Amino acid sequence: MSVVLTYEEGTIRVDGDPGTPLPAVEYDPRSQSGRAPGHEYARLRDALAPLAVDVDDRVLSLADIGPLESSYELRDYQQAALDAWETADYQGVLELPTGSGKTVIALAAIATLETPTLVVVPTVDLLEQWRGELTREFDLPVGQMGGGTQQVEPLTVATYDSAYLRADELGDQFGFVVFDEVHHLGGEGYRDIARLLAAPARLGLTATLERPDGAHEAVVNLVGERVYALSPEALAGEHLAAYDIRRIEVELTAEERARYEENQSVFTDYLRASNIQMQSGSDYQKLVKRSGSDPEARRALLAKQRAREVMMNADAKVDRLADLLARHADDRVIVFTAHTDLVYRLSDRFLLPAITSETGAAERREILERFRDGTYSRIVAANVLDEGVDVPDANVAVLLSGSGSEREFTQRLGRILRPSSKRDRAVLYELVTEATAEERVADRRR
Template identity: 70%
Template sequence: MTIRLSFEDGTLRVEQTDADSATPDTAETTGLPPLPGVESDPRSGVARAPAHRYAAIRQTLDDAGVSVDDRVRPRITDPDLALSTDYDLREYQRDALDRWHEAGERGVLELPTGSGKTVIAVAAMAALSVPTLVVVPTVDLLEQWRRELRTEFDVPVGQFGGGDQRQEQLTVATYDSAYLRADDVGGDFGLVVFDEVHHLGGEGYRDIARLLVAPGRLGLTATFERPDGAHEIVADLVGDRLVSLTPDDLAGEHLADYEIRRVEVELTPAERERYEARQGVFVDYLKRSNITFRSGSDYQELVKRSGTDPEAREALLAKQDAREIMMNSEGKVRACRRLLDRHREDRVIVFTAHTDLVYRLSERFLLPAITAETSAPERRELLRRFREGDYSRVVAANVLDEGVDVPDANVAILLSGSGSEREFTQRLGRVLRPKADGGTAILYEVVSSETAEERVADRRR
């Protein structure tokens, strides 16, 4: 008995080539052990499985002593591809790589921003030396990875995304482009690296991992768990979380020592009056409607009701108004001024949740501003000048949290943000890279006192 495995349109085609049966989907019809994910395809008369089941199916057949005509393996290996790296891994990086190898070259590494996750991935690519696809969330990261791989390996590096669709033995793709191309190229890579792998939990992006045969799978993130529980799906598609280190685990020796300082500011009398009025409208509606607002589903329920219920819509608008008042208060602007004065000799990134506040701060304190409205070339130029010391401070709204190569800074001022632990960890990570002088990084949380923002700040910790 011989089983032929081949890749076709994002699936693994499984055929029995020396018997009448062409659909080896059950042990009863073929005498085979059950093959993971294999089902009969009545349209083609053969059996198929999701492409990502390739490694498990091949292992099952090998364990059973079944002869395999493997048309997949020659495509995902290349004897002429010999990758090597001069990186000298730190102890925790070597431990993470060893655990990944022990887990069968599958798994997720959860390490803080600035801890060198890319270095581990490059070492993994060198160890396997197979055609590799690296999937990233943004064009900025795509370009960053391509530069890194071209420099380290001195080989052509292709890309899917950013206006280019060129495949090489090493290829970097955005999640969006990988989603569009996976069913075509899913049989061409032996290793896939998912940077910021928590994105893979998104409903559409999951198909990227399903459509790739790649036996080797490596996920990188600073914050693996998702509030919606989709990290469990990621674990099934990429592998279990093998390492979980926090900034505290690496601070001092491998990352900068750091402090988190909370600065509380008062609303002005006019802001307090508006805040209490709008927050009161919101809270009164919740009491009347029996919505606790303790989960995302409660918020979704309010949004759903706002489509038909004028009072629900007014409550939703009132909540948004109250949030903007407490997050963009004049006290925060004054606190920002004091902190910028205190850290005149430091490199500072100011984070906000609202674009309007970015421009307000930029105009008042002459700070270079980066928002979603900033073009990619302009953003790169601003960060280049920040990196080279022309600028010592920048202010940004939600665009430097991840997916952007941010130069070293040692002070972060968090004027406003969500209750997301992921967002907070990413922003802290922007100041954690080791300092040449061994200095301590500082993150300031500026919080409007006696508002709902106090609970938001507590939640993200």
């Protein structure tokens, strides 16, 4: 008996009779063959290995990239993470804090495997950073898919969007795939990237794998289990900067309190009347869907949004920020908010360079470069610096407002944890409006 394996548009085609059912293989009457999703290739190969059949494996079409060597000397925890991934048969997720050198581990993995590799990243900024690292480390042409360029090389970096569009076309050209910020792979569309690629070796990198919607389970199914994890606390003081987190509570003004209570009551009264328990993100999504046909549900959601804006943008937060900026006049400070309008308000009042989703790529790069070289000592941002941007040497973060996401909090903390000989400890300030829902939000993200 013999079996032939080939790759066709994101699937593994199985011709011949293996004599026993194979995992994930279903019969395809159109081609009169078996079919399995591309990501099942490694499992198929392992299932066929002990059988008394000849296997003609034509799945991967890999270029020869020659011997590779990484110049980095891994720290003890980086080597332990790499060892854990190798022990897990070169599949799995590493959960390490921002600034801990996840990229260095991935470079070592690429050098170990010496196989064509695709690196998938969420932003163009990360795409450019990865291309620079790969080019410097291996002195090879590095392809790019995203940012207006579509060039494929044995070492290629792609945005999630570009990889999604071309995964079925390129799924047999890489033996290894690295998913940076792998939690993004939980998105329903992005999952197809991992499903269609045949690459048997898979590595996911993230600071926080778990997603509130539970989609991290899909990531585990497509990339592998979390094989190694460390918290910021485990590395603080030796490999990352030692740090403090200080929570500062502020009060609403009388006028702000009245607006907050009025709008919050509209929201809670609707929940009570409708017998809705807001115990999870899915409950909130149900309410959002209901608002499309129920005017009262829509009124309640709008009131909730107005209450949220009051508590997150309280005047006392701005006043307290003024005190913190004065206290840390000689430090490198990043101010985080949840709202673009507040970013521009703070930028005008304190003459802070501002970065939002509306900031053009060239302007954002210029601001960050001036922050790196010390021309600017402080910046204010709305969400866009949470991940995927290299911001070294900041040592103070002020969190004026944010979500209840543990990932967002961890990533913002990570912005100030890169070790530096110029300081002793980093500090993150959380400004929380007392006697509001923001107290529960702050507790949840911690």
